[in-house]
Amino acid sequence: MVATLVAVQATVLGVIGEIIGSPFRFNSDDVRADLKDEIKKNKAIIYTYAWSPFSTSALDALKNYDVTVIELGFEWFLMGPTESETRVALQEITGSTALPKLFVNGQYQGGYSTDGPSGNGIVGLQKNGQLDKILKKKVVKRGKMGKR
Known part of the structure; x- marks a missing residue:
């Protein structure tokens, strides 16, 4: 039911975009290509x-x-x-319309507490220690004050 609603929403907004024009116009193939590129890079x-x-x-x-x-x-x-069409494209990749969706090295890791390799999303990865193994910690940069 939700997947159908998501697809209808994207279609209706796409039609409105064609009638109104930019900035509401988008190309669904471009949205999918951009999404795949973002996930890859x-x-x-x-x-x-x-x-x-x-x-x-x-x-x-x-x-x-x-x-x-x-x-x-x-x-x-x-x-x-564009965001609605992106959600449809994410559903095509992951099988679910729910957000959030985490990808690491191009692989779907799940939502907050569902899906992915652990079956429990980010929560599962955190509980079993996998987040530390698959994600890079943020770098804290330290500097020195300039001479006065």
Whole structure:
């Protein structure tokens, strides 16, 4: 049911984009190509919503790691056409419409507490110690004050 709603939302917003024009116009093939490119070029990338408690918890769990964050709007019903189509494309890759979605080295690692190799998403990876093994810690850079 949700997958159908997501597809309908993306289609309707796409039609509106064609009627109104830019910035609402998008090409679904380009969206998918861009998504695959983002997942490939970033060692770790997570797709989130701004108002999602699951996304907030996932970002908190990942705060010490070097992860690219792509926010697809505030919530599913407040997405723009490109973001809606991105969500459809993510569902095609992962089998789920829910966000967040974490990819590491091009492989889907799950959502906050579902999917992925552990079956329990980011929470499962954190509990079994895998986050430290698959993600790079953020680098803390230290500098010296200039001479006065």
